[in-house]
Amino acid sequence: MLAEDVKGMRAKHRILAEKSFQVVELDKGYSNRYLRVDLTTKEISMHAVTEKMKELWTGGKGFDLWLMLLEINNKTKWDSQENPICFSSGPLGGTTSFPGTGKTLLTSISPLTNIPIDSNVGGYFGPFLKFAGFDALVIVGKSEEEVVVVLDAANQKITIETAPAESNDSHLLADELTCMYADTEIDRHNIAVVSSGSAAKHSRIGMLNFSFWDWRRGVSRLKQAGRGGIGMVFCDKGLKALVAKNRDITPSWRIEESKVAHHTNPKTISTQDCPEEIAFIDDIIHRWKDDKEYVIEMMQDIQKRFRHISRTAIDRINKFTGTSKAYLYHIATFYKSLSLDEKGEITIQVCMGTACHVKGSARIVDRLEQVLGIKCGETTKDKKYSLEAVACLGACSIAPVIKVGDKVLGNVQAKDVEKIIKDPKIFDIARVME
Ligand code: FES
Structure with a gap:
């Protein structure tokens, strides 16, 4: 991407709204605030994250839906002004120890079903949002002109800008915006661009594309994520792209005094x-x-x-x-399949993904903890069993799901736990599903 081309494109931007903010240091993984952008009124506002909200965040579930419920009513459809797109990077913004691996929960009302969807967009965006200074971002309203929202932690400002000259193709757009907002070549590592691409205009299953700078190849690369047509909602809001820029190279950080940190450190x-x-x-x-x-x-x-x-x-x-x-x-x-702690002969994974969560997987974890005499994340003294909570195991239709060794068991109930531990034949999925 030539510097002159990028300069020419940026010269065509009109700033429609701008707000300054102070970057805050994270406190046990939280910045204690979230950002709300209204594309209709061009209002940019910051809101506190309370202790109650943090409780809802435990395990990454709940908070994103709660943010959504603050915006919608019982008449809200996917293309209503108030239908929000909520990005919540949670207390971790990914893992506690190693930035750049973090997840974000993405919530909106789906154009496919007109009910809320909640997807886990893995990869890189969580830390970008977190280190730009916010625990979550809520975008509502619709812009008449196509705009980009730029969350720039280095210059401590948020802007809503027109971007008429940039490409529509997500690959090109990510490269253009990354080069445009990076001060130096190395600064490109600090930028993530989210866009839906033009296909989302025509398809209700449009995804979102999240970019990160691939330093090996020297280009922006895209990760596609966000199911349920969330790309179409993004497009319908008149959003061409969302740019998040970190303060500096994502700092190394840890959460101490946290259950999760205990398991990962x-x-x-x-x-x-x-x-x-x-x-x-x-x-x-x-x-x-x-x-x-x-x-x-x-x-x-x-x-x-x-x-x-x-x-x-x-x-x-x-x-x-x-x-x-x-x-x-x-x-x-x-990688979940690798571990710094010695694992037991058999690892039992309990899915805590959305489908399993609502069908009571927490009760299965409780029961397993009682029966095995260990906490989730631990291994029995005889090194026979390890117990782990994991995200979606990919078998949501038979939720709640657990994995024992390499066997996936569906429709499991807390009362099945002892049978599963004692009777190896129960490893036959058909028996559990009867
Ligand atoms: S949410 Fe548990 S298998 Fe998908």
Whole structure:
């Protein structure tokens, strides 16, 4: 993207509304405020996040729907002015330890069903919103002219601007806006662009495209997310794009005193001193030819053999492949199939996704905790079972769903738990679904 082209495009922008704000430091993962933008009145306002709201946020469910209920009434349709698009990055904005992996919950009334939808947009947008200074963003109203909303934490202002010269294609638009709002080349890492693309104008199943700067390739890349036609709602509001710009390279951060932080930051990361085990680890790494392109595969093999990734394993991969330890820890804590803590022989995962949540998966977790004598996120002393809460397991129609080892069980009830633990035959899905 040529700098002159971008300058020419920006010169055509008209600022329709602007509001300054002070960036605040996160307090245990919260900025304690959310942003509301009304595209009809061009009003930009900030609102407090209260303790009650934080309770609703626990587990990532509830808060986004609550924000939506503040805006809608029983006549609201998907294309009503008041139908909001709510982006909620929750207390974590992703994981507690490693930014850049964070999730955001996205809520609106769907043009497909005219009822609220709530989707989990994984990937990168959560931390962008969080580090730009807000726990959530609510967009309501409709703009007569197509606009971009720019949340710029570096310059501490939010603007609603026309953007008549930029492309409609999401790939090009993301590149143009990223180059436009970045002060330097490295600053492109700090920018995420959300757009629906022109296809959403014609399709009720339009998704949203979330961009992030791919430093390896030197381009903006897109991740498609947001189901239920939310792209169409975005388009219908006259929104061409939403740009979130962080203050600086996303800072490294942690939430202490949090249940989730406890699970993701094991106090002690084990080491392996046994020469045979080290030789085994080295063997795995050499099998992948010490190639840094295959560090995930190496870690999967190590996890399979030792049921965890030890500090020793991280050190050996770092030594042979030259991959930074920070990156390796990032991988080890990002993928659910990898773990820094030694897992049990059998991992029981309980889905806490929306469908399972509303059908009582929390009761299943409670019962499993009682029967196994451990808390969620822990492993039994005999290393037989590990218990985990996870997001959607992809079998929502048979919610609530749990996964025992590699078997998926549907329509599970809390009263089934003991049978599942005691009787291996219960691992047959058909029995549970009877
Ligand atoms: S929400 Fe549980 S399987 Fe989809």
